[in-house]
Amino acid sequence: MDSPSSRIFSTSYSLSRPDLDLSNLIDSLQKSMEDDDEVTTNTDVCIFTVPKILLDTDPDSYIPEQVALGPFHQWSHQVYDMQKYKLAAARMNHKRRNVRFERIVEVMKENDEARIRACYHKFLNMDGNTLAWMMAVDMAFLLEFL
Numbered sequence: 278m279d280s281p282s283s284r285i286f287s288t289s290y291s292l293s294r295p296d297l298d299l300s301n302l303i304d305s306l307q308k309s310m311e312d313d314d315e316v317t318t319n320t321d322v323c324i325f326t327v328p329k330i331l332l333d334t335d336p337d338s339y340i341p342e343q344v345a346l347g348p349f350h351q352w353s354h355q356v357y358d359m360q361k362y363k364l365a366a367a368r369m370n371h372k373r374r375n376v377r378f379e380r381i382v383e384v385m386k387e388n389d390e391a392r393i394r395a396c397y398h399k400f401l402n403m404d405g406n407t408l409a410w411m412m413a414v415d416m417a418f419l420l421e422f423l
Contacts, residue, residue: 301404308391320395324349346415348401348408367417378413385409 326349327339344363345356371378386409393412394401401408 301402304404320392322396322398324396325398344418346419348397348403348411351411363414363418366421367414370417370421378417381417382406382409382413385413 324347332339341350341353341356343356344359345351345353350356367378374381386405389412390405390409393408403411
């Protein structure tokens with residue numbers, strides 16, 4: 278007879294999913310373990326996905342139709358076409374600054390990546406460079422939009 282623990286581990290729980298980048302996962306875990314930054318330690322999770330029960334009742338109320346900000350819907354087909362407009366607005370906003378956009382991304386990655394990740398209740402399966410570029414473009418877009 279199997280023990281309860283052997284039954285638990287014999288189920289199909291696995292980290293061998295083809296869409297899971299384990300190197301990014303390990304890098305993120307190592308960075309989190311080494312991070313003694315009080316800001317990220319005290320950052321409350323404040324960005325959640327919509328619970329399935331709410332999403333099932335009225336998906337149109339919770340899925341962006343025009344523009345996506347942040348990683349949850351960034352590559353959804355409904356808002357993907359808006360990406361070129363976000364980039365154009367970000368470029369216009371950037372032209373008013375006296376700093377290279379790459380420098381903004383570098384600083385954001387160095388100073389804000391851990392805090393950004395700490396705000397989300399789900400693991401963000403993307404490298405820090407991708408996250409920083411996405412957030413910097415979204416930030417510049419919002420500044421131009423507002």
